[in-house]
Amino acid sequence: MSADLLTGPADVRRGLDAVDYLVDDGLAMALFLALRLGRPLLLEGEPGVGKTAAAKALARVLDTTLIRLQCYEGLGVPEALYEWNHQRQLLAIRLAEARSERLGEADLFTAEFLLERPILRAVRESGPVPPVLLIDEIDRADDEFEALLFEFLGEAAITIPELGTFTAVRPPIVVLTSNRSRELHDALRRRCLYHWIDYPSAARAAEILRRTVPGADTALITAATAFIGRVRGLDLDKSPGLAETIDWVAALSALGVTELIPSQVVRTLGAIAKTPDDRDLITAALPAAPPVAPPERQS
Incomplete structure (x- = not known):
């Protein structure tokens, strides 16, 4: 166009x-x-x-x-x-010497010897x-x-x-x-x-993720973008950008993860946490796992 x-x-x-x-x-x-x-x-x-x-x-x-x-x-x-092709210039000098010719500076610094x-x-x-x-x-x-x-x-x-x-x-x-x-x-x-x-809004980030990671679960994308927004408020060495968010959601999707449960997602935090301190802070910020319902008593 x-x-x-x-x-x-x-x-x-x-x-x-x-x-x-x-x-x-x-x-x-x-x-x-x-x-x-x-x-x-x-x-x-x-x-x-x-x-x-x-x-x-x-x-x-x-x-x-x-x-x-x-x-x-x-x-x-x-x-x-730009740079001058010194090897080609040297070759030209040697060829000229073999022919008993002499090359001046103006002969060597021409467009023929120019590297873009x-x-x-x-x-x-x-x-x-x-x-x-x-x-x-x-x-x-x-x-x-x-x-x-x-x-x-x-x-x-x-x-x-x-x-x-x-x-x-x-x-x-x-x-x-x-x-x-x-x-x-x-x-x-x-x-x-x-x-x-600036960082995209949660809604626009979710739309970007739906396009770049089309196989990801919709609920996962919504939860991940909201979580990344909270993470950027932490005192991190390097806040995760959109590129890291895409990598993280792609990794979670590849593992079949659909919820941000710490035991499931902690293995993928290398996509968004780039230092040990950041990893610890982000891990602590993960939502708690939902309580497990006790088994029903047998009558």
């Missing part, structure tokens, strides 16, 4: 609904404006609320390429933007629909990496000193995600639209 066919937030919401990604009005509006205005969109929220999944779903709706750049400490130009990394690939993508570029967990990268993005985020362009500036014919659809493990630079935020994704 072309982005031009998404004429409003309602179209975006229906398109995402068709690929089983449910959004509220706020996120639908943010995605629509990013498409209509051609601006990068920065999504922030707790881990597991569906930030990465939003970019993936949008690429599916638009039937376009998803290019993903996973950020990490030490990420730089060679991994994110995710951002340059997104700029040079020539398909009928711009790609979705997901710059995932930007907060994991260093401050210096943010500065590398300013030209690209503001102008959909990359400057390579040896070759000049590459500007996208059709700017890619850029989605950045952050878990707020550190503060991002104001200059990066100014270049982006912004939306905070």
